[in-house]
Amino acid sequence: MSTPNRVYIARLAGVAVFDPNGDQVGRIRDAVARMRPTQRPPEVVGLVAEMPMRRRIFLSINRITSIDPDAVVLGSGTLNLRRFEKRPNELLVLQELLDRRVQLDSGPAGSVVDVAMECSRGGEWALTRVAVREHTNRLTRRGHLHQVEWDRVRGLGAVGDNRGTANLLAVLEDMRPADLANALQDLPDARRNEVAAALDDERLADVLSELPEHDQVEILAALDRERAADVLEEMDPDDAADLLNELPPPEQDVLLDLMEPDEADPVRQLLRYASGTAGSVMTSEPVILPPDATVAEALARIREVQLSPAVAAQVFVTRAPLTTPTGRYLGMVHFQRLLREPPADMLGGIVVNDIDPLRTSTPLPEITRRMATYDMVGMPVVDGNNRLVGAVTVDDVLDHSLPRDWRDRDAAPTPSATDDGTVDDD
Incomplete structure (x- = not known):
């Protein structure tokens, strides 16, 4: 971001906002900060711009490429024109x-x-x-x-009309998504929905993926549809598809239509596969590289922080195109093999293809058996033309093999075997 390291916000009021083409889209009216634990200053998450007809929208700080006394310039990407609404843990600075x-x-x-x-x-x-x-x-x-x-x-502490929510969010801020999901389950429904709505889209997406299906549906239903679509866009396509599967088809269609097309398309594709098959449980965004990519390039790719450990454990090698469905599937390389090879070597020379890939129709028990047999963390999924359409990872298998209510804190415990082999129902 080409901008001074320190910016006084009152001086930004009224400054013009320009898109990457140099066209003015509005003027700055305020900055949005998120309250954090007492010892940490609030994080600035974006600016509020006033558009024609006095419509105010939110500009994420990550979309802004430069700030100076005369102009604020946005980077490339679609501008979200939804009317800005402040969340309970947020502060309008001015x-x-x-x-x-x-x-x-x-x-x-x-x-x-x-x-x-x-x-x-x-x-x-x-x-x-x-x-x-x-x-x-x-x-x-x-x-x-x-x-x-x-x-x-x-005198600058928690502000606004929802101090209780802001203070609670400050306490929950550093929790892992799974732990935060557990904490939300302990709250009354209204309070849970209020806290969930105050999370930013990416954080809420991570938390929803860790909640039972009925809680996911209730939280999503409490959001306005445009916000719900934004949160679905931040979820992994397979998690978004699982959540949408819990909704009636008409509601699925509404939310998919509100999502950006490039985010909605892989979710629509996953929804077409029969439940309990590789197609329905796979991720459509594994790590994919061409055969002429180097070991160094592959290692850099799997270091990306947004990748889960299971997805980053292997690289799939295909012909172009490299987005699913890809060109012809050639094989895979596990990250341990990458660590043993010279950085300049090409993936095509070390690719492994001696294990048959899964088909989209392969049932979950067969997937589990094959992954256990070959000690696999992830397996490729191909279509009838041998094009890679996704990958099933061990976390996908666990999620769909456990009882549906395994995330539910209120569910009755599963009977366990005692030392003498009998079943203990206590």
């Missing part, structure tokens, strides 16, 4: 903080006149400094202006 009466640590009282956001080396923006005008009893003299660190100002 609307809620300017003119707020605060107290400086070991100093005078005053009012907020500006707030600065700064970008860390990791690319995260946060509110770091506050400009406070000292209060004075003299009518003809302005108080001294202090510029201090966020944590030296008292």
Whole structure:
């Protein structure tokens, strides 16, 4: 992002917003920050822009390529024109903080006149400094202006009408998605839906994947449809397809139509396969490279942080095109083999193809048997033309082999075998 390291937000008010083509799309009206645990300044997640007809939309901070006193420039991609709505754990910086009466640590009282956001080396923006005008009893003299660190100002804590939700989210922020899902199950339904709605789309997508189906459906139903479609776009296609399978077909169609076409297409494809088959449980986005890619390129690809360990455990080698359905499937290379080979070697020379791939119609028991037989973490799935259409990973098999209610905290425990071989129902 080509921009100063520190930006005072009040100075952005009214600045024009331009798309990558140089066309003006609106003007900045505010910044959106997410409250975090007490010791950490709020994270800036985006800006609010006013469009023609006074419509206000949200601009993710990750979509912005430059910020300066004269212009804010967006990167490429589709602009989400849905009307901006603040979530319970969010703070509108200018609307809620300017003119707020605060107290400086070991100093005078005053009012907020500006707030600065700064970008860390990791690319995260946060509110770091506050400009406070000292209060004075003299009518003809302005108080001294202090510029201090966020944590030296008292009175900037959780704000808005949903402080309980903001505080709860601060406590839950650093939890793993599975642990957060468990915590949500312990909340009353209304509170659970409120907290889930306050999560950002990516975080909520991760959490939904860890919840029982009935909780997923209830949380999704509590969102407006456009937000629900945004969350589905952030889910892995196989998880999104599993969730949509729990909805009536008319509701499936509505949500799929609201999703971006390139996000909806792989989900639609997965929904066509019969339940309990490789096609229905596979991921349609495994790691795919051509035979002339090098070992070094493959290792760089599987290091990408968004890949799950099971997906990153192997690279599938195909002819072009490299998106599913691909060109002809050639074989696979496990990551351990990649670690043993020279970085400049090509994948075509080390590819393994001595295990027959799965077909989209292969039933789950057969998948489980073959993966156990060959000690596989993931297996390719091909169509009738030997094109790679996806991969079944060990986590897919576990998810679909366990009882449907295994994620449900309220479900009765599965009977277990005792030491003498009898079944214990207690």
